[in-house]
Structure formats: structure tokens, C-alpha cells
Amino acid sequence: MKTYKLALVGFGNVGQGFxxxxxxxxxxxxxxxxxxxxxxAINDMKMGSVYRPGGFLLDELLKAAATGxxxxxxxxxxxxxxxxxxxxxxxxxxxxxxxxxxxxGEPAASFIRQALERGxxxxxxxxxxxxxxxxxxxxxxxxHGCMIGYEGTVMSGTPALALGxxxxxxxxxxxxxxxxxxxxxFILSKMDGGGSYQQALIEAQQLGYAEADxxxxxxxxxxxxxxxxLANVLMGANIRMADVDRQGITKLTxxxxxxxxxxxxxxxxxxxxxxxxxxxxxxxxxxxxxLGHPLASVGGAxxxxxxxxxxxxxxTLVGPGAGRLETGYALLNDLIAIHRKLG
Amino acid sequence: MKTYKLALVGFGNVGQGFxxxxxxxxxxxxxxxxxxxxxxAINDMKMGSVYRPGGFLLDELLKAAATGxxxxxxxxxxxxxxxxxxxxxxxxxxxxxxxxxxxxGEPAASFIRQALERGxxxxxxxxxxxxxxxxxxxxxxxxHGCMIGYEGTVMSGTPALALGxxxxxxxxxxxxxxxxxxxxxFILSKMDGGGSYQQALIEAQQLGYAEADxxxxxxxxxxxxxxxxLANVLMGANIRMADVDRQGITKLTxxxxxxxxxxxxxxxxxxxxxxxxxxxxxxxxxxxxxLGHPLASVGGAxxxxxxxxxxxxxxTLVGPGAGRLETGYALLNDLIAIHRKLG
Numbered sequence: 001m002k003t004y005k006l007a008l009v010g011f012g013n014v015g016q017g018f019x020x021x022x023x024x025x026x027x028x029x030x031x032x033x034x035x036x037x038x039x040x041a042i043n044d045m046k047m048g049s050v051y052r053p054g055g056f057l058l059d060e061l062l063k064a065a066a067t068g069x070x071x072x073x074x075x076x077x078x079x080x081x082x083x084x085x086x087x088x089x090x091x092x093x094x095x096x097x098x099x100x101x102x103x104x105g106e107p108a109a110s111f112i113r114q115a116l117e118r119g120x121x122x123x124x125x126x127x128x129x130x131x132x133x134x135x136x137x138x139x140x141x142x143x144h145g146c147m148i149g150y151e152g153t154v155m156s157g158t159p160a161l162a163l164g165x166x167x168x169x170x171x172x173x174x175x176x177x178x179x180x181x182x183x184x185x186f187i188l189s190k191m192d193g194g195g196s197y198q199q200a201l202i203e204a205q206q207l208g209y210a211e212a213d214x215x216x217x218x219x220x221x222x223x224x225x226x227x228x229x230l231a232n233v234l235m236g237a238n239i240r241m242a243d244v245d246r247q248g249i250t251k252l253t254x255x256x257x258x259x260x261x262x263x264x265x266x267x268x269x270x271x272x273x274x275x276x277x278x279x280x281x282x283x284x285x286x287x288x289x290x291l292g293h294p295l296a297s298v299g300g301a302x303x304x305x306x307x308x309x310x311x312x313x314x315x316t317l318v319g320p321g322a323g324r325l326e327t328g329y330a331l332l333n334d335l336i337a338i339h340r341k342l343g
Numbered sequence: 344m345k346t347y348k349l350a351l352v353g354f355g356n357v358g359q360g361f362x363x364x365x366x367x368x369x370x371x372x373x374x375x376x377x378x379x380x381x382x383x384a385i386n387d388m389k390m391g392s393v394y395r396p397g398g399f400l401l402d403e404l405l406k407a408a409a410t411g412x413x414x415x416x417x418x419x420x421x422x423x424x425x426x427x428x429x430x431x432x433x434x435x436x437x438x439x440x441x442x443x444x445x446x447x448g449e450p451a452a453s454f455i456r457q458a459l460e461r462g463x464x465x466x467x468x469x470x471x472x473x474x475x476x477x478x479x480x481x482x483x484x485x486x487h488g489c490m491i492g493y494e495g496t497v498m499s500g501t502p503a504l505a506l507g508x509x510x511x512x513x514x515x516x517x518x519x520x521x522x523x524x525x526x527x528x529f530i531l532s533k534m535d536g537g538g539s540y541q542q543a544l545i546e547a548q549q550l551g552y553a554e555a556d557x558x559x560x561x562x563x564x565x566x567x568x569x570x571x572x573l574a575n576v577l578m579g580a581n582i583r584m585a586d587v588d589r590q591g592i593t594k595l596t597x598x599x600x601x602x603x604x605x606x607x608x609x610x611x612x613x614x615x616x617x618x619x620x621x622x623x624x625x626x627x628x629x630x631x632x633x634l635g636h637p638l639a640s641v642g643g644a645x646x647x648x649x650x651x652x653x654x655x656x657x658x659t660l661v662g663p664g665a666g667r668l669e670t671g672y673a674l675l676n677d678l679i680a681i682h683r684k685l686g
Contacts, residue, residue, distance in 0.1 A: 024653065025654070032512065158658055162509075163502070167502035167506065167509070169376075170371065170376070171500070172367075291640070297640040310367065311672040312501065312662060312668075312672055313662075314661075314663075316659075317660055317661075318657075318660075319656075320655060320656055320657075320658075323656075329513070329654040336512075
């Protein structure tokens, strides 16, 4: 049995989802993979910072999180910065689940660099650093004999990146088309049922799918970040956010929706990455998809990617694109992959 | 660069598709995975048997196959039985693509056992031996320090088994539901468009999807074989063909089709594997699937599986279920997986 010590940056929904996933799967992990994980440190912007070399019980962590404060937990240190934690906690892997910034990637990018430079593995669901700096971070990990896992940056725990990297690599992926943002897909599904864009947006906000300022979703920024990750991770490109030809869903009207229906089609916000004459092109824009296509029937907050390959033709993966436990699973699966490769 | 010597049993459509896939991907395999494959021997029931220690050119093999006769190829031996080939060819892996027999698994099962007992890896697309003897063959491989790959036995090259074994293992798969037979799905799609069962069957036979005696497909035997493989490989069961509660599509009428349509549903032949109170249950039968479900829109000869998991909810994989190059890719991907793990 190999035990990995973990340090967490961030203990919001995703961090707690990860701990829940660990808790549900503790026995399976030991029996099936011969691996155990011990959380020795957490640093959360709002809840505080704790370090205990012998590790915390998963249950006490979840209970403390429910109170919004970690500082009552018996700990050897409770005043560390993230930097001190990465230096001092003796963790084998950093679980980076702090907030996402698609412009700077900070502060997560700095935490990830610091950990990799110390030879710590990193697993993250944070789109910012991966969309902005994947080629650099990948090299950094290689150079320090450690690994970085980022499955949760696209389609949460649905293994969309690993499918492309591990199982379809030799098939020759030539194009990716995906429904990569659950909020916009929910809005379009509602409009398909007859509502206006404004009505659907308000419903998405009431359900907590869309933020008060919905621009990140409805203008396609979130999907563009994922498109950059897909391009750089699965197609060996080195593109940036600004290279994505991006258009959101805010201009789609009920008349457009009905027009598509009359053509046997359905509007979807589609992220596309395509190799054209050796150059990788990327876009996010509303596309009318024929009803027979596997992406057309992907409704609500579900996500999906169609991989068009040389040897296999089209392969489509459909699964959750968000969710606390679902995103927590991404981190767990990344850690298992690291264990399987290096453990 | 590591080079694996291969011996092939069978050089029909799948064997030739494998050689074509190798040919298309030779450069990628070297550059991306640092691996090369050299075919040193082939034994085909109809085309004869050849052995050349230095290996054959892929091109000369495909040309000889087009003539239906391998015996004109310059070779060191051209009279070996399969048994002699496995003993004498010095191959690192056996590519087993002879004909499928779901009753006995023979002669493929004997070839596979012989190879594994000699410590040769085996990759196969042959449902018979895997449906009938997977637990035994898996143990045999383990005991001899070699591996057996069988991705192509379900959904051809679409990586349905590896997705479950590698990427969803820790998510806790509780149920699998799949469209596992392209011929019946083609027939049902045609009936959905208004034809009778008889008309649709004749069209499937004219297109070469269905055999002159279509029982293997339309009575659900082929799907049942795949269900057994899914149960034993992905859910740790040890069930047999006779344990599958099997019903084909021959009794579905146009009236049934229309009834389903009026309910917003569509008939599909669904293979199901489910853990019920710790016991794995398996069935193949026509099921009315709601149109919003990812399996409902899978049309024609395409296949798909929905994996219902504890941590991720439902994940669906859609892709080709047959095809020369597609099935050839399954063998290639199995060999790459062996190289990645042991190479």
C-alpha cells in the first residue's frame, strides 16, 4: 500500500467534493489500486490554514468546512501562507482548487510552479493556469520528474482529456467539437422549449448555473478556455485565448431557434479545434447541429465532445460538465493515474 | 525504439485492417510512442502460412492478401500450422483474428492459451474466447508475466473497455447499458423510418451488415457475447452466455415502433449489466428509450454504451461498432497499451 500526502489550496465546493469522493472510495482505492491518500494541510482564503503532519480525518475536515472555519481543528500550524504550506508540509502532491482567473491564471499558476519546482505532483481543476500556461507547466513537470493532472479543467470528472491522450492518441485526432459549457447549453435547451434568451438566463441564474454577471459563460470565455486546453493538450498546439475565434449566444433569438428546428437542426454553442493544413484553428460559436448528430441530443447542463479521427471516424463522449462530486472525481482520477504511472 | 515481432492468426478483413492501420500510423508510432511492429509470420485458413524471421513489408502483405494467396511471398517456411508458428516464429505478441465461435471459442481459445503459456502477449478481436474464458485467460496471462488485449471484442476500436477499466474504474460503475450490435440497430433505425422488419432485414443483408442466416444478430447472441465480456471485464463478474436473459428484435412490429414514437421513445436492442444487491445481472432485450437519452439518437450501425457510476453519474461513449480499419485500430491500441505498461 502506498500512501500519498496531500496539501490542498482551496476548500470550497470542489475541494470538499474531492474529500467526499475520497471518503466514498477509500476502501476501493486500497483494494483495487493499493493506494491511500492522507490530507496533511489545507489553505483556504476564507476558512484559514491548517497543517497536521499525521493527517486529518476526512470527516473532521467536512464538518469544519460546514462551519466555514478550519481554525478550530487541532493542528501543528494554523498561520501558514500557501507558499509556506508548499514548502513545509512535506506533501507528495498539491491539490490546487483555488479560484479561476482566465486572464492572469494567478494566484494558482504561481502555486503550481512552486510545487512542480520542488518535485511535487500537482492535480488541479483550475482552467486559468492550464489554459494560459500548459506547455510551460508540462515541461516544468517533466524537468522535475513529477506529473501534473488537469482532467477536471474540461468536462469536470468526465475523462475527456485522458480519452484523447491515452485511448485515442494513435487514432489520429483531426478535429474536436464540443459542448463545453453547461450554462449556455442549459439556456439553449430552455430556448429550444420555447422561452426567450432573457427568460432562460434568469432561470439559469436562479438555479445557480449562471453568475450574476453571466458574461464568462454566455460570451463564450469559459468555453474558449477549454478549447485552448483541448488544442494544446490533445493536438500539440500552443495557442492562446486570443487565438480563439469567439462568439457567444447572446444574439440568438427565438426566431433563430425556430428556424433551426424547421431545418431539423438545433443550435448549440460549439467549441471546435481543427487541424487545417497542419495549422490548429480554434473557435467557439453557435452552430446549427443536425438532430441525428450525437451532440444535438445533449441537453441541459451536460457536456460532450466528438473526436474526429483518421482511423476510427467519430467517437463521442457525453457526461457531466460540472458538479461537486463529479469535479472531485477528476482530482481523484488524476491522482490514481499518477500512482499507476509512477507508484 | 522498441520493436515487437508479431505473428498473425487470420488474415481476413480484420487482419488486413490491422496492417493498414499499422501502415498509416508507422511514423506516428515511432515518433509518439517510440515503438515499431514487425510482422514475422501469418497463418490464414484460406491464404496459407508464411514465416520470415526478418519480417514482411506491410505493402507486400496487403498485395498478397488481395490475390487471396500468401504462398508466393518469399519466406523461410510456408507449411507451418498455427501451433508450429506460435512455437517457432519467435514473436513477442500473437495477433489472434481468426473466426469467432461463441459456442466453443475454438480454435482461437487454444491458440491464445498456447501463446500465453509461452509468455507471448496476445491481442484479439475475437469475442468467442473472451466471452467464454476471460477470467481464465486473464489469470493465465498474469501467471506468465504477459498481457492480453481484447478491446476490439466490444465496439471495435472504440475504446469502450479501456474507458471502463482505466478511466472510470474509481468512479464505481454500477450499471452498463449499450447498443452493442450494429446490424440490429441499423434494422431498428430503418423501421423507425417506416419499413417493416422484413424489409429492413433484407436491406441490411444487401448492404452486407447481416448474414444470410441473421440469427446471431437479430436473436441477440452477438450482443449477449459482448454483455458477458462487459460483465466479466468491467464488473468483476464471472457469468456465462446462458446467464444472459436474452430476447431479440424479431417480434417487433411497425405498430410497436409507432407506439414508442407516440410516447416520445424509440426501440433499441439494449444490452444491460447491472449490480443488484451485490449480484451482477445481465440481459439483452428491446427497450423503449426516451428520446432525450444519449442512446436514443445512436442510429444506423453505430454503437454506444452508457456507464452509470456512483461518483460521475452517467457517462456515454458513442462510436463505430465495426469496420475493417476501426477494428484494426483496436489491435493497434491494445499493442500500444502493452508497450506503455511493460515496454
